Amino acid sequence: MAIIISGKEVSANVRAEVKAACEQLRTKGITPGLAVIIVGDDPASRVYVNNKKKACADVGFVSEEYALPAETTQEELLALIDTLNRKPEINGILCQLPLPKHLDEKAVINAISPLKDVDAFHPSNVGRIMIGDYHFLPCTPAGVMELIHSAGIDVSGKSCVVIGRSNIVGKPMAMLLLHENGTVTICHSRTRNLKELCSSADILVAAVGRPKFVKADMVKEGAVVLDVGINRDENGKLCGDVDFAEVEPKASYITPVPGGVGPMTIAMLMKNTLKAAMLQNGID
Secondary structure, three states: OOEEOOHHHHHHHHHHHHHHHHHHHHOOOOOOEEEEEEEOOOHHHHHHHHHHHHHHHHHOOEEEEEEEOOOOOHHHHHHHHHHHHOOOOOOEEEEOOOOOOOOOHHHHHHHOOHHHEOOOOOHHHHHHHHHOOOOOOOHHHHHHHHHHHHOOOOOOOOEEEEEOOOOOOHHHHHHHHHHOOOEEEEEOOOOOOHHHHHOOOOEEEEOOOOOOOEOHHHOOOOOEEEEOOOEEOOOOOEEOOEOHHHHOOOOOEEOOOOOOHHHHHHHHHHHHHHHHHHHHOOOO
16 A cells, blocks of 8 residues: 655645745745736636635735736737736746647747746756756646655655656656656657556656556556646546556555645745745845
């Protein structure tokens, strides 16, 4: 039976630390501010934005929401980002993805000031992560690392397999494990011998976006299994990329869905926004 790593508990601890640090900043006359831009009316995006606003209120940040119609032009969106880049009381800018098809996500990400890029998607922040000299980490991979640390798991020397190669999770996840001296393999849709590679992993991170994709025969006895996926199963119930019922008896540690990696993403966003406020005010 695996030990369940609770993202609810760990994220609550992170938020409590951020809230305490925010109270300290307020004694210096500084209140961290996060601007969230949402374009169109995607229901999932709306849920995420509401959760981010609630988290800001919980830790004591100012939050500003910019809800733009789906037909917003590229020029209008870039003009808003330019305004927010120059607004001193806004420390972090987040543009909720995906954007409507006619908008250029790459151009939008590039337009956000690297010092206010609390998603850590800007190419200069991505480059800093690559060399291990970063201010911000992408929120989901950072949350996974926080869960690993909370359980007292040492990555050094371990065989680590990441299933998924997205710019948002898979690639940065691999870099963070590498920075802690893990031996990392990235698997994806073209990988041969996927089952053998996964079943050799001491630490397995599933970020493939396919419900219950990871079965027991893909997992080594005693492996640490971290499930980044948020999907719906055949009954419409929330589930991860890992078949929890099958894999949990084999793993030493495992994250559930819901209540695992999910809550960590917003907690790490709060941590990044706090860091941005400190950097912009010359506080180490």
